Amino acid sequence: MPPELGVARRLVDRGHRVIVLADETLTDQVRSVTEDFIPFSVSWGQFQDWRLRTPTSLLRGMVGQLFVGPAPTQARDTAAAIDRFRPDLVVASFSAVGCMIAAESRGIPFDVLLPNVYALPVEGMPPFGAGLKPAVGPLGRVRDRLATGASTALFDRYALAPINDLRATHGLDAITHSWDQLHHARRELVLTAAAFDFPAKLPQNVRYVGPILDDPTWAADDGWTLPPGNERLVLVALSSTFQDQSECIQRIADALGGLPVRGLVTTGPAIRADAIRAPKNVTVVASAPHREVLPQCDAIVTHGGHGTVMKALAAGVPLVILPHGRDQADNATRVVERGAGVTVSRRARAERIARKIAEVLDHDTYRRAAAKLGLTISTTAAAPTLIDELESIRKSD
Incomplete structure (x- = not known):
């Protein structure tokens, strides 16, 4: 939601309706951007992907709850809104195939x-x-061809x-x-920097338009303080949605407790926040705006x-990632691959996590690489590419 609401906010600020x-369930977040809000007539609830243990069950759940389950309602509600307001453009989430179908059926251009x-x-x-x-x-090319063919066939099956x-x-x-539905879009707008992604042979309608670096609406501007002291500061941020991450956060906090650092843990x-036992050098808060903390x-x-990776790199901060x-x-x-951080298993013990944090802190090459890539990301985020692409509807359609 934060990047997509960021797109809406930029269009509103530009003077568009x-x-x-x-x-x-997103009413408050949307209305912080615009009062022109229409809730879908059916609510599907949260996709609890963290409960699904196999690739097949994960794919079936994703298809059912994100792509095809909501699609008929999305199509009906979007078509009704199009008929009522006659927009110049529909901008759809990448999984909102029903919205895309409604736009296509009404002859309205849509971007994804x-x-x-x-x-x-x-x-x-x-x-x-x-x-x-x-x-x-x-x-390697055989690997990609086989893996891509298998995943496409499995996705199409469902x-x-x-x-x-x-x-x-x-x-x-x-x-x-299935993916052809997205390729019918006027534009596929990738909300990242091309310098971050890997190069590939992309469809002609794909545009890298830079990341949205906005903090989510729930990130408090008050109610948080930095841990006292002058030691190096490490931020811990593990998702704005539930991914069964409590035990992992606790092991990270324990790892920080054994290092000569200050730790700030944001639970989202x-x-x-009170579910995490904090060592003396660690402060745990529900949220803190990353735009203020990361620098x-x-x-x-x-x-x-x-979103977290983009904001960290834009601030020139190296990363320890537990996917x-x-x-x-x-x-x-x-x-x-860019040398801007390291990765470690989410199931790693606190001692191993501590070693990885120390490695990133003690080798300046990680910070230099993060700063170099972050400069490109910040420049891309500040450029008007996103709005220019959305507004190009007036020239091309």
Whole structure:
């Protein structure tokens, strides 16, 4: 939500009228940006991916709850909003295929927001989700071809028929693969810096438009203080949503307790701050705005979510990443490949986590690499590329 609301906020600030359709649980967050809010007529609840233990169950759950389950309601509600307001452009979340189908059926151009690295299968990009490096040599290319073919076939097994059924309901022709629905977009807008992602052969409608570095609306501006002292400061930030991360946060706090540092742990809205036992040199708070904390930090320990990684790098802060799932292993691989941090298992003992934190703090090469990459990220984030692409609808359509 923070990056997508950031897009809406920038359009409102530019003077455009922005009507947001979203789950009713997001009412307060949306209305902090615009009063033009239409809740979907059905709420699907949180996708509890942390409960799913196998790749197949995770994929089925993701398809069912994020892509095809909500799609009929999304399509109906979006079509009604289009008929009422006649917008110039529909901007859809990458999983909101129902919104895309509604726009396509009404002849309204639509753009898709991808709020992380480019995740769709394309030549040269490692398969998404496994934290793989780019392929090297013939064997690497075979690896990518087999993995991409298998993942596409499995995704299509669960998603393609429901998507095509919904397309037929709205008078549209069938597509060959599920991902083709996103490729029908006028633009696929990737909310990261091209310098962070791996190079690949991308569709012509793909644009890297830079990250959204906004803090979430729930990040408090008060109610937090830095730990006292002059020792180096380490921020701990492990996700704004629940990923069963309490035990991991506790081991990180224990690791910091054995180091000559100050630790600031932000638990986010998913974990109670008082659930973490804090060593004397560690302060635990529910939230703190990263835009204020990160410039004072010497390192950050994180799950590797794209937003946190982008904000850390933009501040020139090296990272220790404990991926929990989703896109986090992919982000970690990109950080490590750029020399801007290290990765460690989320199940690692406190002693090993402490060694990794000390490694990042004691070797200035990590900070120099983070600062170098962060300069590019900050420049990209500040550029008007995102708004220029969205406003180009007036020239091209």
